Each structure stands twice: as C-alpha cells, then as structure tokens.
Amino acid sequence: xxxxSPWYSQAVLIGILTLFMLAILFxxxxxxxxxxxxxxxYVSKAFxxxxxxxxxxxxxxxxxxxxxxxxxxxxxxVTVVGTFLNVxxxxxxxxxxxxxxLRLHRTLNLMVIIPLLFGGGIIPLYLVIRALNLTNSxxxxxxxxxxxxxxxxxxxxxxxxxxxxLEEAAYIDGxxxxxxxxxxxxxxxxxxxxxxxxxxxxxxxxxxxxxxILVAPDKYPxxxxxxxxxxxxxTQMQVQxxxxxxxxxxxxxxxxxxxxxxLISPFIQRFFIKGMVVGAVKx
Amino acid sequence: xxxxxxxxxxxxYRQMYLLALPMILFYLIFVYxxxxxxxxxxxxxxxxxxxxxxPWAGLEHVKAVFANPFFQRAFVxxxxxxxxxxxxxxxxxxxxxxxxxxxxHRWFKGxxxxxxxxxxxxxxxxxxxxxxxxxxxxGLINGIRAGQSLEVIPFLAEGNWFLGILxxxxxxxxxxxxxxxxxxxxxxIDPHLYEAAESDGASRWKQTLHITLPGIASTVVLLLxxxxxxxxxxxxxxxxxxxxxxVYGVGDILDTFVxxxxxxxxxxxxxxxxxxxxxxxxxxxxxxxxxxxxxTGSPGIF
Numbered sequence: 001x002x003x004x005s006p007w008y009s010q011a012v013l014i015g016i017l018t019l020f021m022l023a024i025l026f027x028x029x030x031x032x033x034x035x036x037x038x039x040x041x042y043v044s045k046a047f048x049x050x051x052x053x054x055x056x057x058x059x060x061x062x063x064x065x066x067x068x069x070x071x072x073x074x075x076x077x078v079t080v081v082g083t084f085l086n087v088x089x090x091x092x093x094x095x096x097x098x099x100x101x102l103r104l105h106r107t108l109n110l111m112v113i114i115p116l117l118f119g120g121g122i123i124p125l126y127l128v129i130r131a132l133n134l135t136n137s138x139x140x141x142x143x144x145x146x147x148x149x150x151x152x153x154x155x156x157x158x159x160x161x162x163x164x165x166l167e168e169a170a171y172i173d174g175x176x177x178x179x180x181x182x183x184x185x186x187x188x189x190x191x192x193x194x195x196x197x198x199x200x201x202x203x204x205x206x207x208x209x210x211x212x213i214l215v216a217p218d219k220y221p222x223x224x225x226x227x228x229x230x231x232x233x234x235t236q237m238q239v240q241x242x243x244x245x246x247x248x249x250x251x252x253x254x255x256x257x258x259x260x261x262x263l264i265s266p267f268i269q270r271f272f273i274k275g276m277v278v279g280a281v282k283x
Numbered sequence: 284x285x286x287x288x289x290x291x292x293x294x295x296y297r298q299m300y301l302l303a304l305p306m307i308l309f310y311l312i313f314v315y316x317x318x319x320x321x322x323x324x325x326x327x328x329x330x331x332x333x334x335x336x337x338p339w340a341g342l343e344h345v346k347a348v349f350a351n352p353f354f355q356r357a358f359v360x361x362x363x364x365x366x367x368x369x370x371x372x373x374x375x376x377x378x379x380x381x382x383x384x385x386x387x388h389r390w391f392k393g394x395x396x397x398x399x400x401x402x403x404x405x406x407x408x409x410x411x412x413x414x415x416x417x418x419x420x421x422g423l424i425n426g427i428r429a430g431q432s433l434e435v436i437p438f439l440a441e442g443n444w445f446l447g448i449l450x451x452x453x454x455x456x457x458x459x460x461x462x463x464x465x466x467x468x469x470x471x472i473d474p475h476l477y478e479a480a481e482s483d484g485a486s487r488w489k490q491t492l493h494i495t496l497p498g499i500a501s502t503v504v505l506l507l508x509x510x511x512x513x514x515x516x517x518x519x520x521x522x523x524x525x526x527x528x529x530v531y532g533v534g535d536i537l538d539t540f541v542x543x544x545x546x547x548x549x550x551x552x553x554x555x556x557x558x559x560x561x562x563x564x565x566x567x568x569x570x571x572x573x574x575x576x577x578x579t580g581s582p583g584i585f
Contacts, residue, residue: 017395023455030413030417045426093306096302099299103287112310118318118566122538126545146313177296177299223408230412231411254413268400
C-alpha cells in the first residue's frame with residue numbers, strides 16, 4: 001500500500017494485539033508452572049510466577065496410575081475408532097446426498113438439515129440410547145454420535161466441487177457406484193477427509209458431558225475424570241492417590257490433554273484460511 | 284430426468300442407498316426416534332413402560348414447566364447470558380480482524396492467527412481447570428491479593444463475577460476462530476479498491492470505513508444472525524463446567540436446568556417439556572432472524 005501508516009501506529013497495533021495474545025498464553029504458562037513444581041512448594045506460597053523446584057512426578061503418575069492410564073486409553077480408543085467411523089459414515093452418506101437423480105434426494109437432504117434447526121433436547125436422546133442398551137458400553141460413546149449435520153453438509157459441498165466427468169467415465173467403464181466412490185472419489189477427497197478427521201477427533205477428545213452420564217466410572221474418558229478432579233467431586237481419586245493435592249495433578253492432566261490439540265491446530269487453521277469452512281456455513 | 288417409481292429407483296440405485304444406509308440409520312435412530320420421543324412431554328413417562336406405553340398426560344407437564352419459578356429463572360438467564368455474549372463478545376473478533384489487517388509484518392499476522400486459533404478447539408473442561416487455577420479462592424489472583432492483605436474475591440461464587448468470567452472466557456475461547464473467519468473474508472476484497480481510494484486521497488481510517496467494513500459486512504451479518512438464531516443456547520458445556528449451586532441465580536440456563544431435572548432427578552416428562560419449549564423457541568428465532576436478514580439483502584442461512 002502506498003500510504004504507509006507511521007511506525008508508531010504499527011507499534012500500537014502490535015502492542016494491543018500482543019496483549020490479547022498474552023491473555024491467552026499466560027494461563028497456559030501458569031498451568032505448566034504448577035504442573036512441574038513439587039506440590040509442597042506450590043502450597044507453601046500464595047503464588048508463583050516461576051516454577052519453584054522441578055519435578056515430572058505428576059506426569060509420570062498419569063502414565064502409572066491404573067485409573068488414569070485406563071481413562072487415557074478410553075479417550076484414545078474413542079477418538080481413534082470413533083473418528084474413523086465418523087469419517088466413513090459421514091463421507092459415504094454425504095456423497096449420496098449430492099446425487100440429484102435419486103428419488104429420495106430431497107428427503108435425504110431434509111433429513112440432514114432439519115436437526116440444525118430443531119432438536120428435541122438431551123432427554124429423548126438419552127432415553128433412546130438407554131433403551132438400546134448402549135449405556136455402559138464404550139460403543140455408547142461412538143454410535144450415537146456418528147454424524148454431525150454440519151460436517152455432513154461440509155463434505156457434500158466438497159464432493160459437489162469435484163468434476164463429474166471422472167465419475168461418468170467410471171460408469172461408462174462399467175464400475176458400480178460403491179466402486180466408483182471408493183476408487184475415484186475417496187482418493188480425490190483427502191483434504192476434506194483430513195478436515196473431518198481433525199474436527200471429529202477434536203469432538204471425541206474433548207467430549208465430557210455424554211461420556212459422564214452414559215458409562216460407568218471404570219469407562220470414563222480422561223475429560224470426565226479431569227472434570228471431576230477440577231470440581232473436586234471425586235473422593236475416590238484422593239483415597240487412591242494419598243497425599244496429592246489435585247491442583248498439581250490436574251494441571252499436568254490439562255497439559256497432556258491440550259498438547260495434541262495444539263499440535264493439530266495449525267493444520268485445521270490452514271483449511272480455514274482456504275475458506276473451505278467459511279463457504280460451507282450456508283447449508 | 285424422468286424419475287423412476289419408488290421401488291425401481293431403490294433397486295436401480297441400490298448401491299447408492301447402501302452407501303448412505305449407515306448414515307440414514309443413524310439419523311432415524313438417534314435423531315428422529317428421539318424427535319418422536321418428545322411426546323413424553325405430554326405423557327407420564329415411566330422407565331418401565333417406555334415411551335410408547337406410558338399413559339398420556341395432556342398439557343400437565345407443559346403447564347408445570349411454565350409455572351415453575353426455576354424454569355422461568357433459567358429462561359431469563361439464558362437470554363441474558365446469550366445477549367451478554369453478543370454485546371461484549373461479538374464486536375471483539377471484528378475489531379481484532381480489522382486491527383490485524385492493518386499490521387504490515389507478515390510474521391506477526393501468522394503468529395497471532397496461530398495462537399488465537401487454539402483455544403476454540405480446547406475442551407471447556409480444560410478451560411474450567413485453567414479458570415480454577417487462576418480465579419478460585421486459592422488461585423493466582425487471590426494468592427496475589429492475599430499477599431497484599433486484600434480480601435478474597437469469590438470470582439466463581441458471586442453472580443456478577445461469575446457472569447464476567449462467562450463473558451470473558453467465551454471471548455478468549457471463541458474470538459480467535461471468528462477473527463480467522465473474518466480474515467478469510469478480508470482476503471476476498473479487491474486490492475484495486477484500496478489503490479483507487481489512495482489516489483483519491485482517502486486516509487487509512489476512511490479506507491477501513493468505506494472498503495474494509497463493507498467488504499466483510501455480509502460475513503458479519505451471517506455470524507450475527509447465527510448468534511441471535513441460537514439465542515436459546517447459551518453455552519451448555521461452558522456453564523456446566525463452571526457453575527455451582529451458589530450461582531444458579533444468574534448462571535442456571537435452560538440446558539443445565541433440563542439436565543438436572545431430567546438426568547439427575549429423573550423427572551423425564553417435565554424435563555422433556557422444558558427442552559421442547561427451548562427447541563421450539565429456537566426454531567422460531569432462527570426463522571425470524573433469517574427472514575429479517577433476507578429483507579436487508581443478506582443471503583441468510585437457509
């Protein structure tokens with residue numbers, strides 16, 4: 001731009017934005033600080049801006065205590081298996097939604113859009129999941145959450161952007177629909193598959209409400225356990241891990257749960273910048 | 284194209300329908316059966332008899348919901364919290380995007396976006412943990428105050444402080460995401476417009492006012508109608524992670540109320556009636572807001 005703003009206005013701009021960034025970063029720094037210092041040092045003083053001593057005991061505990069290891073295992077299982085099924089079911093369904101020659105085309109599309117406008121709330125869904133005996137099974141955290149209408153529409157829009165000629169050529173060669181989808185469409189759809197994997201993965205990793213009411217405590221994922229530790233509703237945990245003040249341990253768990261998200265967020269952002277998601281907000 | 288009869292269509296395109304079958308089953312079982320299950324709002328639901336066989340109760344539960352002072356409180360709280368989030372939170376990403384747009388250093392833009400973006404993808408449980416670390420009775424802020432012999436501030440146990448925490452944490456978590464959405468919209472503005480404005484002698488401020496803002500106006504309207512459309516949903520996971528009985532007075536929202544009445548207390552019919560009310564108002568709001576947006580020339584959300 002020709003009319004360059006003077007250096008001091010740039011400095012003010014960057015100053016304001018940096019303050020906002022620090023408001024986000026500082027809390028994480030503080031949580032790390034608590035998680036790596038011995039608990040007795042933490043409680044000895046009212047506040048610490050730097051770690052007072054250094055220990056990785058709380059991180060080791062996460063990977064040694066049976067209950068915590070189990071919870072982390074549930075989180076990983078539900079995230080990996082759940083996300084895989086999410087992407088397969090959503091992808092195959094979304095592909096069919098774009099086929100206008102099907103008699104049920106309008107019906108199927110309406111079926112997906114209606115839940116974005118109206119829902120019956122959590123009670124009927126809870127009763128249905130319970131009636132199907134999905135409570136108390138780890139599958140109860142996966143099957144009732146297979147599709148998200150917003151993501152279905154996102155995938156449908158992506159498929160619509162692919163050239164139809166490839167599919168037509170496959171049909172002329174005698175390929176059936178399923179084969180065309182798996183051999184032609186899926187290989188072309190790696191970008192949207194990646195986005196869906198990230199979105200559904202984040203959902204499963206972060207989910208705590210349904211997990212907390214659907215399964216028994218021995219099948220809790222880590223987020224549910226973390227919530228209980230934070231809210232101190234869990235006395236069992238303190239009995240099991242004597243002498244620990246939860247703040248140090250919860251801080252370490254927070255960091256363990258945050259790191260995967262931080263690692264993938266640049267990838268999610270790249271797809272955002274491409275305008276993929278923005279363009280798809282409109283159903 | 285001539286449409287085939289129902290059965291011919293099914294058999295001709297059976298592979299297509301087979302591909303969609305898992306998704307169709309999902310929607311039928313986990314979306315539309317529950318949608319039918321709302322009828323328990325008009326029944327005396329009992330676990331033994333199930334949804335179908337429970338006896339009808341007419342409008343008994345609906346009346347009970349409307350007469351319930353805690354429901355009324357939750358309704359008012361939902362509106363106030365949603366509106367507060369719009370008033371305090373909605374302008375923030377617009378301003379951040381406009382400010383960031385004026386920054387010349389590319390590395391700073393990249394860094395800012397990368398960091399701003401992360402909180403949106405973190406669980407509210409994680410946020411609740413961080414907020415406890417900073418704001419509870421023995422947290423950082425009160426620790427510093429104690430060092431100066433100041434009294435402890437009950438951030439999470441006093442209504443106004445609690446609302447403040449809700450509004451601010453909502454901004455910290457969501458503003459980055461919306462900023463990135465606006466920045467994506469900004470990239471679609473034709474740079475020639477700025478050059479033309481330059482040569483006409485328009486200042487940076489005037490350019491922002493007459494080119495940048497109009498350039499993202501449709502995105503602003505879109506995100507605003509989405510927010511107003513979902514006014515009935517004040518952020519269940521956030522409130523659920525942070526609230527406690529002490530702040531029910533200002534913090535209990537429809538979602539948490541329905542959860543406690545239904546799942547915790549087992550009064551399923553009553554809770555379903557409250558949930559139905561929430562869903563219906565939500566539906567009406569979405570349609571109204573969408574119509575208004577269309578009247579003003581926005582494409583709307585559907």
